[in-house]
């Protein structure tokens with residue numbers, strides 16, 4: 098039997114989404130699924146593989162200034178029609194999703210709104226807002242302004258959510274990420290949509 102093929106396309110501003118993307122790919126590969134991982138920021142549009150040959154697609158974006166990365170939005174816009182015809186996984190890594198107080202709001206803003214806008218909701222679509230990184234360590238790559246913006250997001254939190262100044266705060270839940278990846282593998286393996294798209298073998302009699 099042919100192995101399912103997945104394209105995982107993402108953009109990461111500071112590396113959090115990139116590490117999540119590679120963890121998802123590792124889980125899928127352990128489930129006997131072939132995965133091509135592409136960073137849409139460095140991958141020219143002309144080199145982006147055609148989605149026709151993929152059984153399923155996963156899209157990921159880091160959130161910055163309340164938005165998805167432009168390259169991911171452009172990718173969704175250009176492939177909107179074909180994305181509707183395949184099992185689809187959508188995830189973001191977001192500061193607001195890190196905090197239980199603002200997690201639901203983050204899902205609303207960064208998932209439901211986008212899925213709705215591109216009319217991508219369907220029976221074989223899964224989505225999740227994973228937490229992210231607040232890097233306030235001395236080796237952080239944020240500019241002064243970026244640090245201030247992120248500090249404001251951290252401060253807007255209330256009950257029990259603590260972001261330490263001077264430290265790298267990592268709110269990604271790796272167990273959740275792995276479980277989500279396994280769910281996507283299950284969808285691929287039982288997909289009615291993708292079954293229809295498997296290359297047909299012609300039996301000669």
Ligand SMILES: Cc1cc2nc3c(=O)[nH]c(=O)nc-3n(C[C@H](O)[C@H](O)[C@H](O)COP(=O)(O)O)c2cc1C
Pocket residue numbers: 108109110111112113114115158159160161162163164190191192193194203228229230231239242243244246247250
């Ligand atoms: C300048 C800046 C702006 C940010 N704006 C938001 C925001 O509006 N909403 C949010 O949920 N998180 C925001 N974040 C937090 C990021 O989403 C979080 O750090 C995430 O892990 C980034 O993933 P990435 O490094 O893959 O892009 C911001 C981070 C930075 C540095």
